[in-house]
Amino acid sequence: MTIQEFQKLIEDIYFEKDNGRGLDATFLWFIEEVGELARALKRGTREDQIEEFSDVLAWLTTMANIQGIDLEEAAKLKYRDGCPKCGHTPCRCP
Numbered sequence: 001m002t003i004q005e006f007q008k009l010i011e012d013i014y015f016e017k018d019n020g021r022g023l024d025a026t027f028l029w030f031i032e033e034v035g036e037l038a039r040a041l042k043r044g045t046r047e048d049q050i051e052e053f054s055d056v057l058a059w060l061t062t063m064a065n066i067q068g069i070d071l072e073e074a075a076k077l078k079y080r081d082g083c084p085k086c087g088h089t090p091c092r093c094p
Contacts, residue, residue, distance in 0.1 A: 003072040010061045018062045026066060030059035 001009075018026050037052035044052070064071050082089035 003075065004070070006057070007061050007065065007071050010058055011065045014058075014062055015065055019066055023063060023066050026059070026063055030056070030063060033059050 033052065033055045037049075037056050040048040040052040061071060064074070078084055081087055083091035083093060085091075086093045
C-alpha cells in the first residue's frame, strides 16, 4: 500500500468523525498514541509495537487529511534529495 492509498483509506474510514472533532482534539488523540508507542517501545512486545506504530501513523494521517495535506507529496518535497540539511543519502551531518 502506498502512502497515498493509506491516506485515502484513513479518509474513507474516519474523515467525517475526525473532521467534526477538529484539529485540536485530534492532535490530543495523536499525542496519546505517541505516548502509547513510547511505552510499547520501552516494554512492549513486537506485536504491541506494530500496533502502536500503526495507530500513530493513522492519527498523523488523519491530521493531514483535516488540513488537506497530501503526505506523499509532503514527503517528496522535503526528502526527495536526501537529508534536508546536507543533501546526502545517507545523511552526513555531524
